[in-house]
Amino acid sequence: MNIGFEAKRVFHNKTGLGNYSRDLIRLLSQYFPENNYFLYNPKPSDKKLFKTNNSNVFEKKPSSAFYTKFYNLWRQKGVIADLLKDKITIFHGLSGEIPRGLRTHNIKSVVTIHDLIFVRFPNLYSFFDRKIHFYKFKKAAQEADLIIAISEQTKNDIVEFLKIEPSKIKVIYQGCHATFKEDFSEKEQQEVVTKFNLPDNFILNVGTIETRKNILLAVKAIKNIDSCLVIVGNETPYANEVKSYIKENNLEHKVLFLKGLSLQELAILYKLAKVFVYPSLYEGFGIPIIEALYSKTPVITTRGGVFPEAGGPNSIYVDPTNVGQMQEAITQLLVNDNLRDKMATEGFKFVQKFNDEVVVNQIMNAYKNL
Known part of the structure; x- marks a missing residue:
């Protein structure tokens, strides 16, 4: 044809x-x-x-x-x-x-x-x-x-x-792109850690920083959590609202904004993250969820809509307006290695359908x- x-x-x-x-x-x-x-x-x-x-x-x-x-x-x-x-x-x-x-x-x-x-x-x-x-x-x-x-x-x-x-x-x-299904050497991972000055323990979010993606929920949720949030994506005016909250609450040391990464750098970032958060209000699908699951990184995303289709039965789903729920879910995953491992394994099995x-x-x- x-x-x-x-x-x-x-x-x-x-x-x-x-x-x-x-x-x-x-x-x-x-x-x-x-x-x-x-x-x-x-x-x-x-x-x-x-x-x-x-x-x-x-x-x-x-x-x-x-x-x-x-x-x-x-x-x-x-x-x-x-x-x-x-x-x-x-x-x-x-x-x-x-x-x-x-x-x-x-x-x-x-x-x-x-x-x-x-x-x-x-x-x-x-x-x-x-x-x-x-x-x-x-x-x-x-x-x-x-x-x-x-x-x-x-x-x-x-x-x-x-x-x-x-x-x-x-x-x-x-x-999703084949890069997110690859394995990377310790050397390649360390190069990314050094280049972006990444902390040992971090939570990841990927996506345009816009109102619909609702990343402010995750920023508020980590206020009292001993971890860092890494946000990867292009900025819209909504980013100013996010950054204002960060400044007002002295969270500059806990939130890192990145953009312009290569696909390989992004794929390595997914693998290095302890948890992937995606508090979006609405998506047609939600490719970053798939990328995280292929990377064997546990996912916390939004209850309802398309998200269970992308995240499967072993992701955690929270109310996108409830900071407490997001905080509780992140804390649970950071302290429970067994739960993280189980979610990573089962999520990887689920994502093969894509x-x-x-x-x-x-x-x-x-x-x-x-």
Whole structure:
């Protein structure tokens, strides 16, 4: 098959949507090399986030001066001519969008919808962003032949808010990058400890520092705990609120902010942490939970929503508004080595359901069924 992808985020997004897209292309080309994969990128990339192999993975950009200038028009409609020229049989919109006119030209379509956070938490988005997101997602969901939801939580939201029949939606979970499944030498681990001046005993959180991720709960929880919280992620204005609390309560020595780590450095950080905390209010899935479980690091996350899907039966779940619960859970894990070991072992068994081979076979079967 010749399979096309809306690949803007493959080449331009360094976080969740980009990682999902790059990992999926990598797995498909590796496990199913007999197909050709065409990545339709609307504009040149500033940074080399993804490199095609030009044997079965090809990058395609607008070929005319008009669409090079008006690349959003190309993404929405002009790309159809390129799909026909490349004999594309299936087109996959990797992040909630597909171009108009696929059905007219007998090109089957799949769209992945990661979350509907803009509906669940409208206060986090501007009025116009909410309207644009809703229009694009609803239209893509209506026009696609198949919708892939990355969790049961997201599937339920699509049915509720976009009014789509459940039979049109298939839940296929995400995996995580292979780096988080590797083992690292003592020397490699020590280099990371030295580079970032890490304490012997620390709790880890990974994710953008924004209101929805709710990291202030964990900061408040460690106030009376003899440990350090390491927070890895890009900062939004919410980070100022977190840092103000830290300063007012003299916690500067207990909270370390890091960003710009390589994947290997991040993977080693997961392995070094005693506990991973993820007090997010809402996620489409929650990849950092999976990364922690692969790293054999016990997870404390949020009760309800998608989190039990990602964390499994052996993670600890707390109320995201209850500082006392988070404090109690962290303390319990720090003092109980046997519990930590049990959670690490059982969590690692659970997370195998997100292995590359499982995920990529489900994706390919979805394509073949179309």
